[in-house]
Amino acid sequence: MRAIRRTKTVEGTSIPGIIHNGGSYFYINVDVYEDGMVNCWELIDLKGLSGKIQSGWLTPAAPAGEQLSIHGLGAYTMESAKWTYNEASYYQHIQDTVARLNPELTNIYDISEREQERNEARRIAHSPSATEFYVNSEMFYQTTEGKSVHLFMKYGGKNYLADVVVYMDGRVAIYNLPDEVEYKLEELDALVADKTFFTTMDTPVTVHILQLGEVMLGEALYSADVEEKLKELHNLHKKLNGEQTAHEACRAAYYAYLENPGEYYREQLRIKYELVPEHERMYLGDMDSKDWDYQRILYHPEETREV
16 A cells, blocks of 8 residues: 655644653643643643543642752752642643633544554654744734743742743743743843843742742752853754754864864864853763763863774
């Protein structure tokens, strides 16, 4: 049989959630789609969602004393917490989110037993990356894409765990706040300088996680530098516009050095390496090598590389 396939765009929104995996707690954006599918590190239907919540894999709460990891931001000790939902009300919250996206609840997707068996046989666990966008014109439905990072933000006298989305046109929208807030990309420097945006805290700080609760965060196991997060946003903007990112420029300088291992090319590599956000330098290599060879060249040139 001749094989063909098609790609369908399904719109949705993101809400906060927590993954409990291997004794660790990870804050995530739970992607909820208008067809009833939900992505919580795996794309599942509402029936599967119920099982994930009941098993404790996806949870609306985490106990005090544990570490909460936030991708790209850090891992922080939860000294105390007040959560909004229990298992049943959180499931209802997600169902209500689907209903807001799709009031008639039409074309709700239900993963069939045959599809489930096929995915298990093929060892496939679908977890598609959501595409951020906003609609700039309803005529012909023209949209502008964006990419996001997590940051803590002071707003209205409180601290929030916010999603900061930079769009291709330089617009920056802040989500998970009580109000809709927008900036231009060039305005973020001042907001980082005056500590409106931050990544670390000197003393325990109460942070509001909209739709999920509030938690007092204390000691950080690790955390990204806020200036490096600003670099990340600028790099995401470059990527959206098809420009060379700091990662790409650094890899190019790395290969140039390998071909011409002299001081000039080593210095060029150092310049490019330091432009890569510190918390993302591990992605310059593969999962095993990370950025170790970059560090060897820059900081331990007397060491030789095993090939």
